[in-house]
Amino acid sequence: MINDNGTLVQSNEATLSPMNRGLLYGDGVFETIKAVNSKLLFWEDHYFRLMASMRILRMEIPMEFTPELLEEQLIDTLKASDLSDKPARIRITVYRNEGGAYLPEDRGVGYFIQAKEISNPFYVLSDTPYEVELYKDHYVNADILSTLKTTNKVLHVTGSIFAEDNGYDNCLLINNKKNVVEALQGNIFLVKGTHIKTPPLDDGCLRGIIRKQLLAILPLMNEYTFEEASISPFELQKADELFITNVIKGIRPITKYRKKTYTTTVASALLQKLNVKARLG
Structure with missing residues (x-):
């Protein structure tokens, strides 16, 4: 499942506009988070890094982008993907709204969230050659x-x-x-x-x-x-x-x-x- 600005859709039904600024200009930021049984590890650190990155890129941060709302959206995505009781890798990508060339016409943002199951809930030291x-x-x-x-x-x-x-x-x-x-x-x-x-x-x-x-x-x-x-x-x-x-x-x-x-x-x-x-x- 994909969470597209709060709406959950099947992965094969999700679409990306050809005018998406993340696609056209790399005008976006993301966080990759490890989740274990719907607990987002180091969530506070991820949230504040995301907010700081958006400020540095001069994005307008919506008032509703609270840690509570984004955490809820991340967990909803895990549930919809049948990953609420499994270890998972979950990514939130925030992109600037469409419009403009290098100079954006709109400094507001949108987001999408996707999740994927991973193998281990704990951090394990690998002993394989690297x-x-x-x-x-x-x-x-x-x-x-x-x-x-x-x-x-x-x-x-x-x-x-x-x-x-x-x-x-x-x-x-x-x-x-x-x-x-x-x-x-x-x-x-x-x-x-x-x-x-x-x-x-x-x-x-x-x-x-x-x-x-x-x-x-x-x-x-x-x-x-x-x-x-x-x-x-x-x-x-x-x-x-x-x-x-x-x-x-x-x-x-x-x-x-x-x-x-x-x-x-x-x-x-x-x-x-x-x-x-x-x-x-």
Whole structure:
């Protein structure tokens, strides 16, 4: 089922106008949320990130776009899709209303919601091989727009094709200052000894929801030091551990980059704490 501005329709009956600005100009933002038994994990963080993204894109936020209303619409979509008692990936896409060229005639918005079943209600550490490579065909701009989840993700699309064509599980993206920013599907964390780092938002990395949770958890782990700092490509092969974070997988360890292999000790410890935070949140 698709939720089209509050109306539930069958997926095969849903239509997209050829004048939709999300299609024509990438003029939209989205949130992908993990739901377990109709509980939206980290919903408050998702909601405020969505509102902040809309403000940055100068969209007019409707008065009725309260956290309660949007949560209700998301849960209604889960119910209509027979996913209310299952783990699911649910996405809300907000687009600016039709009209105009680059300059919109209407700064109001519409939305649609779609849901899909996923396999695991908990965050589980995968022990399968996971190899990455740098994607250097195009760069992430080190600016605030790159930190948003917009509907313009061509860089990630072409990077995903590159990864598949070359037998990699994922790629790491580089910004225009030649620093490692993130992975195709999430934020990147690097561990060297007892020191952990992740790129700062100023480098253009996604303002990730799980990234935010780990930034709250890590200062409480006295056995490690932590910083938000730029990561050079040269640091990757000197690291003891690399892992990727996103809301669906939680924490995904990288096992290989070029000739370097990595451990998963820190990722494993963090995943336990993340599951606790997800249940309590």
